[in-house]
Amino acid sequence: MTRRLLAAACLAAAAMAVVVGCLARPGTVTAHGAGARYAVTLTIDDNGTADVVVDRGGAQEVVVSATMPQMGHSTPEERARRLAPGRFRAAEAAGGLFPMGGVWEVSVRVRGGAGEEVIPLTVLVGS
Amino acid sequence: MRLLLLPVLVLLALWPVPAGAHVVAPGADLRIAQTIAGAELTITVRGVSRTPSPAVVEIEAFNPVPDLPVELAMRSAESGRVSHARVRLAAGRPGPYRASVQVFQAGPHELEVRTPAERSVLPVRVLVPATSPWELLIHGGFYVAGILVVAGLLTGGGSRPVSAVAVRTGGVVGVVALTVAVMSPQLPAPVPDGSAPTARDGAVGGRPYVLATVRAQPARPAAGTEFTLLIDLVDGSTGRPVDDLVLHHEALAHLVVTSADGGYFRHLHPVRLAPGRLAVRLAADRPGRYLASAELERTDSGGQLVSGTFEVTGEPAGPPPARPVAPQPVTVPARPVAGRPTTVEIPTRGRLRPWLGMPGHLIVRDRAGGFLGHVHATPGRASGLSFTFSFPAPGGYLAWAQYAHDSTIETVPFTVTVGTESGT
Numbered sequence: 001m002t003r004r005l006l007a008a009a010c011l012a013a014a015a016m017a018v019v020v021g022c023l024a025r026p027g028t029v030t031a032h033g034a035g036a037r038y039a040v041t042l043t044i045d046d047n048g049t050a051d052v053v054v055d056r057g058g059a060q061e062v063v064v065s066a067t068m069p070q071m072g073h074s075t076p077e078e079r080a081r082r083l084a085p086g087r088f089r090a091a092e093a094a095g096g097l098f099p100m101g102g103v104w105e106v107s108v109r110v111r112g113g114a115g116e117e118v119i120p121l122t123v124l125v126g127s
Numbered sequence: 128m129r130l131l132l133l134p135v136l137v138l139l140a141l142w143p144v145p146a147g148a149h150v151v152a153p154g155a156d157l158r159i160a161q162t163i164a165g166a167e168l169t170i171t172v173r174g175v176s177r178t179p180s181p182a183v184v185e186i187e188a189f190n191p192v193p194d195l196p197v198e199l200a201m202r203s204a205e206s207g208r209v210s211h212a213r214v215r216l217a218a219g220r221p222g223p224y225r226a227s228v229q230v231f232q233a234g235p236h237e238l239e240v241r242t243p244a245e246r247s248v249l250p251v252r253v254l255v256p257a258t259s260p261w262e263l264l265i266h267g268g269f270y271v272a273g274i275l276v277v278a279g280l281l282t283g284g285g286s287r288p289v290s291a292v293a294v295r296t297g298g299v300v301g302v303v304a305l306t307v308a309v310m311s312p313q314l315p316a317p318v319p320d321g322s323a324p325t326a327r328d329g330a331v332g333g334r335p336y337v338l339a340t341v342r343a344q345p346a347r348p349a350a351g352t353e354f355t356l357l358i359d360l361v362d363g364s365t366g367r368p369v370d371d372l373v374l375h376h377e378a379l380a381h382l383v384v385t386s387a388d389g390g391y392f393r394h395l396h397p398v399r400l401a402p403g404r405l406a407v408r409l410a411a412d413r414p415g416r417y418l419a420s421a422e423l424e425r426t427d428s429g430g431q432l433v434s435g436t437f438e439v440t441g442e443p444a445g446p447p448p449a450r451p452v453a454p455q456p457v458t459v460p461a462r463p464v465a466g467r468p469t470t471v472e473i474p475t476r477g478r479l480r481p482w483l484g485m486p487g488h489l490i491v492r493d494r495a496g497g498f499l500g501h502v503h504a505t506p507g508r509a510s511g512l513s514f515t516f517s518f519p520a521p522g523g524y525l526a527w528a529q530y531a532h533d534s535t536i537e538t539v540p541f542t543v544t545v546g547t548e549s550g551t
């Protein structure tokens with residue numbers, strides 16, 4: 001009986017570890033940022049595609065670029081495709097926005113009726 | 128028992144590594160020196176243990192204290208929610224002045240410090256202690272074990288199979304909880320809420336160097352008139368503004384401004400106007416060439432020194448200020464030798480107190496202005512400060528020792544002549 005209990009405990013621990021490992025694995029990343037004029041939610045999927053939802057302020061154009069301060073990398077600015085009012089998508093090509101995994105600072109430049117504002121967001125991107 | 132340890136070890140191996148420590152620890156205070164509107168302030172943001180909750184902001188002013196209204200605004204960079212507070216510095220009263228701002232959530236914030244003439248936007252990351260999963264496991268384990276053992280014993284103990292299973296299961300759970308409790312000091316601490324994302328492999332190698340442009344606004348200010356000194360910081364690898372300065376000795380940057388002849392000296396703490404842009408208001412009392420050097424530090428990097436020059440025009444604004452009569456420093460050895468440690472003993476007055484996290488500071492510049500050293504005092508004699516420094520080359524050096532007593536920052540200017548081994 002004791003052996004069965006111990007085996008069950010081990011199995012439970014292993015299952016928990018697997019669940020924890022899956023939850024911890026980097027996948028879709030979401031970050032929120034708010035400036036004086038606009039507020040945005042940035043979602044990076046597994047392919048590095050950037051979805052930007054402008055939560056506050058009427059946005060006409062969104063441009064994204066990224067910087068990796070640790071390595072000194074930066075990416076070109078990319079104008080996001082407008083999917084719907086307030087919803088934009090950038091870096092849809094293969095490879096996505098980020099050339100490598102790590103901590104990236106994404107600059108979301110929003111233009112709209114309230115003017116232009118750059119909102120910085122920090123995300124951890126899986127390799 | 129070895130089998131019991133297995134699940135704990137498996138968990139340890141697969142548990143995600145928490146992010147590295149940020150510069151602001153949970154519950155710790157944040158101290159920032161700012162030279163704003165002619166006042167030298169130390170702004171302290173008290174840590175919070177949960178959100179939403181009020182955070183105390185304490186402002187201490189050093190003499191001379193002007194009559195100055197100061198508005199504070201704490202804004203979440205994630206949600207945009209803002210909390211305002213206001214204090215008024217009274218002329219001649221150093222403080223401390225206290226205000227309270229509401230912190231609605233953990234994470235990155237901007238603390239705006241606004242006076243009628245100037246404003247500073249300071250990045251502040253609010254961290255809130257997170258609940259440790261190990262604590263949950265320990266407390267939950269003991270709780271479940273207690274229930275199982277008591278229930279098993281009350282329902283027949285070893286005489287009934289179900290009760291026996293309950294007692295044994297309770298025992299196993301209790302042993303696991305106890306094992307985790309014993310090991311918990313070695314287990315990874317939970318990542319505080321609001322922490323910046325950190326890569327698993329941590330920071331290796333530091334960040335690129337900083338390039339600085341120092342310019343006066345107006346470009347050629349007249350002696351005796353106030354002007355703004357702007358410092359634009361650019362990343363050497365990306366060309367983008369550098370906005371990842373950490374607090375280096377309680378300031379975003381320590382700016383030393385000296386005239387070419389060394390007769391003018393200021394140690395200032397610029398405000399942050401925007402990403403990569405620092406500024407300070409000052410006035411120079413004599414025309415000529417001035418040197419400005421900023422000591423700063425990027426995240427995950429060491430300290431750096433960036434420099435620039437500017438010109439002041441016009442006529443001297445009155446006679447040079449009379450140097451206060453103060454006991455002169457003593458150097459040991461009396462004739463310092465280049466490349467060898469020299470100790471400078473500074474007699475002090477008043478009740479010494481730490482300033483910028485240190486008991487005292489010594490700024491050393493060579494005559495040409497190409498070399499600038501910043502030395503910290505070591506605990507020494509009760510009636511003075513002791514600095515030890517190796518002057519790199521023979522020649523004449525200008526030096527300024529600084530320390531705080533009560534609410535006053537004292538500056539003691541002096542010169543040091545350094546010789547060579549053979550010449551002394």
